Amino acid sequence: MTRKPKPIKSELAWSTPDRIVVRGKDLPNEILGHLNLGDMAFLVILGRVPNEKESKLFNAIAVTLVEHGVTPSAIAARMTYLGAPESPQAAVAAGLLGLGSVFVGSTEGVARMLSENQDIEKMKRVPGLGHPIHKPVDPRTKRLFEIARETGFYGKYCKRMEEIGKERNLVVNATGAIGAIACELGIDWRAVRGIGVMARAIGLVGHILEESKSPMALELWERAEDEASAHLRPKK
Amino acid sequence: MTRKPKPIKSELAWSTPDRIVVRGKDLPNEILGHLNLGDMAFLVILGRVPNEKESKLFNAIAVTLVEHGVTPSAIAARMTYLGAPESPQAAVAAGLLGLGSVFVGSTEGVARMLSENQDIEKMKRVPGLGHPIHKPVDPRTKRLFEIARETGFYGKYCKRMEEIGKERNLVVNATGAIGAIACELGIDWRAVRGIGVMARAIGLVGHILEESKSPMALELWERAEDEASAHLRPKK
Amino acid sequence: MTRKPKPIKSELAWSTPDRIVVRGKDLPNEILGHLNLGDMAFLVILGRVPNEKESKLFNAIAVTLVEHGVTPSAIAARMTYLGAPESPQAAVAAGLLGLGSVFVGSTEGVARMLSENQDIEKMKRVPGLGHPIHKPVDPRTKRLFEIARETGFYGKYCKRMEEIGKERNLVVNATGAIGAIACELGIDWRAVRGIGVMARAIGLVGHILEESKSPMALELWERAEDEASAHLRPKK
Amino acid sequence: MTRKPKPIKSELAWSTPDRIVVRGKDLPNEILGHLNLGDMAFLVILGRVPNEKESKLFNAIAVTLVEHGVTPSAIAARMTYLGAPESPQAAVAAGLLGLGSVFVGSTEGVARMLSENQDIEKMKRVPGLGHPIHKPVDPRTKRLFEIARETGFYGKYCKRMEEIGKERNLVVNATGAIGAIACELGIDWRAVRGIGVMARAIGLVGHILEESKSPMALELWERAEDEASAHLRPKK
Numbered sequence: 001m002t003r004k005p006k007p008i009k010s011e012l013a014w015s016t017p018d019r020i021v022v023r024g025k026d027l028p029n030e031i032l033g034h035l036n037l038g039d040m041a042f043l044v045i046l047g048r049v050p051n052e053k054e055s056k057l058f059n060a061i062a063v064t065l066v067e068h069g070v071t072p073s074a075i076a077a078r079m080t081y082l083g084a085p086e087s088p089q090a091a092v093a094a095g096l097l098g099l100g101s102v103f104v105g106s107t108e109g110v111a112r113m114l115s116e117n118q119d120i121e122k123m124k125r126v127p128g129l130g131h132p133i134h135k136p137v138d139p140r141t142k143r144l145f146e147i148a149r150e151t152g153f154y155g156k157y158c159k160r161m162e163e164i165g166k167e168r169n170l171v172v173n174a175t176g177a178i179g180a181i182a183c184e185l186g187i188d189w190r191a192v193r194g195i196g197v198m199a200r201a202i203g204l205v206g207h208i209l210e211e212s213k214s215p216m217a218l219e220l221w222e223r224a225e226d227e228a229s230a231h232l233r234p235k236k
Numbered sequence: 237m238t239r240k241p242k243p244i245k246s247e248l249a250w251s252t253p254d255r256i257v258v259r260g261k262d263l264p265n266e267i268l269g270h271l272n273l274g275d276m277a278f279l280v281i282l283g284r285v286p287n288e289k290e291s292k293l294f295n296a297i298a299v300t301l302v303e304h305g306v307t308p309s310a311i312a313a314r315m316t317y318l319g320a321p322e323s324p325q326a327a328v329a330a331g332l333l334g335l336g337s338v339f340v341g342s343t344e345g346v347a348r349m350l351s352e353n354q355d356i357e358k359m360k361r362v363p364g365l366g367h368p369i370h371k372p373v374d375p376r377t378k379r380l381f382e383i384a385r386e387t388g389f390y391g392k393y394c395k396r397m398e399e400i401g402k403e404r405n406l407v408v409n410a411t412g413a414i415g416a417i418a419c420e421l422g423i424d425w426r427a428v429r430g431i432g433v434m435a436r437a438i439g440l441v442g443h444i445l446e447e448s449k450s451p452m453a454l455e456l457w458e459r460a461e462d463e464a465s466a467h468l469r470p471k472k
Numbered sequence: 473m474t475r476k477p478k479p480i481k482s483e484l485a486w487s488t489p490d491r492i493v494v495r496g497k498d499l500p501n502e503i504l505g506h507l508n509l510g511d512m513a514f515l516v517i518l519g520r521v522p523n524e525k526e527s528k529l530f531n532a533i534a535v536t537l538v539e540h541g542v543t544p545s546a547i548a549a550r551m552t553y554l555g556a557p558e559s560p561q562a563a564v565a566a567g568l569l570g571l572g573s574v575f576v577g578s579t580e581g582v583a584r585m586l587s588e589n590q591d592i593e594k595m596k597r598v599p600g601l602g603h604p605i606h607k608p609v610d611p612r613t614k615r616l617f618e619i620a621r622e623t624g625f626y627g628k629y630c631k632r633m634e635e636i637g638k639e640r641n642l643v644v645n646a647t648g649a650i651g652a653i654a655c656e657l658g659i660d661w662r663a664v665r666g667i668g669v670m671a672r673a674i675g676l677v678g679h680i681l682e683e684s685k686s687p688m689a690l691e692l693w694e695r696a697e698d699e700a701s702a703h704l705r706p707k708k
Numbered sequence: 709m710t711r712k713p714k715p716i717k718s719e720l721a722w723s724t725p726d727r728i729v730v731r732g733k734d735l736p737n738e739i740l741g742h743l744n745l746g747d748m749a750f751l752v753i754l755g756r757v758p759n760e761k762e763s764k765l766f767n768a769i770a771v772t773l774v775e776h777g778v779t780p781s782a783i784a785a786r787m788t789y790l791g792a793p794e795s796p797q798a799a800v801a802a803g804l805l806g807l808g809s810v811f812v813g814s815t816e817g818v819a820r821m822l823s824e825n826q827d828i829e830k831m832k833r834v835p836g837l838g839h840p841i842h843k844p845v846d847p848r849t850k851r852l853f854e855i856a857r858e859t860g861f862y863g864k865y866c867k868r869m870e871e872i873g874k875e876r877n878l879v880v881n882a883t884g885a886i887g888a889i890a891c892e893l894g895i896d897w898r899a900v901r902g903i904g905v906m907a908r909a910i911g912l913v914g915h916i917l918e919e920s921k922s923p924m925a926l927e928l929w930e931r932a933e934d935e936a937s938a939h940l941r942p943k944k
Contacts, residue, residue, distance in 0.1 A: 038272045041302075206248060322572055541718065
């Protein structure tokens, strides 16, 4: 084969024996002790260090997505840990795999809808609206928009999201607020799902720790197996 | 079947229509705007909010593990994204799956060794020591121990780790420093790998964003496939 | 909460102390020694045991998808194994995660297009057509359609696929043939990607075994890391 | 950097425009229509085509591991599908991730114990023994050893496994039989977990199909979430 290789390159990091540089910043001296984990995520997504206000707002939206109780994602992680306790990273990964179009994907849908100024008249289901429990107000939305105002980032996207909620007569849920705020922060909608993925990885570590001390996966399995096949087993 | 169900419970979170409580803290009012993402991870792992010094030190060790350039983990994520760009969460998950015994696992090994006060005389390979590039000093270690001193957490575990490095005449690498500092912060060694997993999830989001704009996976694949089977293909 | 549980049930399997029944068949006595692994997959997907001709044809399409050399999927699996050799199941899983819309997904696209009789005039890119290497004929397609004819399953879907290839002046590739044959066998298009996923799991086990004896992941990593960040490192 | 690349190579497959060769066999002409999916797996693991007896026995052990009802692995897959129905491959992968040391890993433990002739006197827990439901006989074991006898492969490893069961006064379960038979077939113990992984991938495709038509994940989630946090919610 006479295939000619094309060059590959990455702008993310480089190192020499005495230096480690991430996104153009010296890791030991300009990052460690200066940036918190949310700021680092901001740097990873936007390529620059956030200012104080951006830091506060971005950390708030990321923190919102960390822990949602015993979700499908947490159950998947706990079931995986039950079979492979030696691989906690696999349990976290199993939990992340369900962060698709149905749940966390809605933050992405909101950010896309707002940034592309999509016509909601034509949409059957508008992302970011409605909640089975938190109504008539999602307390996270209220607080996140409050922080957006405090930091000077409550702008056209947040307004538009609130208008959409009124038009449809549905609560703007946390994913609606997060999608709108991500637009205000200048985050590409394609990157918004990533915020949920990184945040949930943190929450899943918590679920696995709890599962290791106070397990529920075995009990959930036994109940489900018993009930699911009961109609097939011969009656005595 | 007459199996009697056992109760299940989780202490992590609960909600009612107007409240959401995570680890005993009101999410909108006590967490959002108050805790950064690293503090939230601390809360998830240790069950309590860190004070300012703990926050600075914990955020520093977590931030250290976010981005390490084009690692095997990043390559796995990018290869997955190439085939399933509609599932960025799957690409992140694929990247996390390799955080096993060989790489990130060494932070866990260090924390275990130090907290259980294992006899290193008998160990063939001591975790947390040596680095192919960063020698005679790993600049991250130097800086992390500096922050540990500043925050008052440089104690017996950090000292012991540095002694072990001297005994073995090897550099204490970043995973050695992180394992020791995790012990100083009172983190169970079983939870230490989780810090690396959550941090790396953030870094992987960055790699997938870069791959979406400036790809390398296709080129790496074509080169590898070509070369790997060249010896099998008939010569013309 | 006064939520009333809804019943759950599964038709897949049940057992008592002396019996194990899968899809209505006694596993030890009606399945083991009688069905091969492809027949078992047919039973899993279609809910019934294949006859001899169905068995031959279904096994052929599944076998086609097992091994494709050093693909992105194989590279992701090998990279994962490098970091977590204690979890070979995680390496297989990492490899499967890339079987999305770009590669194996095209079998699904073909089956959907044919079974829903979609109008190809309007399609920019028709799934199942074209191949970078195998032209003007994909030898797998030729052989698969030959087996379809031998077993009496070469019907309207296979014919239509071949017509589509002629209309577009492109080779019908293996995924095109497999999608068409799946339709002839009465497999729902929603299940077609599953054939590729199960088949590739087998191939990935082979890659991990090879990686354990004759590794390439470490070398691929070092090359990629070196090259990708070379432009960032200071020149001496 | 003056790093000199080392060569990489793979023996698994190669192709030219008109040929595709897997493990030295012409895929279209020597494999398709000739080997069933289990034979292909045998070729992948052992590097050669099985004879008729090997084919029967190997297919039987692989088929045994395909479907075990609503297991933790199936629940993880179904939970993942609930959140990301657009990525069925991710649901299969999530299900595979739990095939670690606790469940499927025991086939590997058995094969290792027998092939390395480990001293069971010293083992607290012998792999491959005991079953919560199938006693005093596991009907799969009985049948698998019967097929091993029929095909002439019932030898020293199967005998030894049955002896161990008698010594410990425990039933030899299916994983015990499979581990022993894998040894008889000359399969390296390191490859034995892979048989379970590939087989279970097939079973998981079945669970996802069932979930798509007759779901249980949503109900299991709601029940678990409700119950797990009930003790935390304020009483009205």
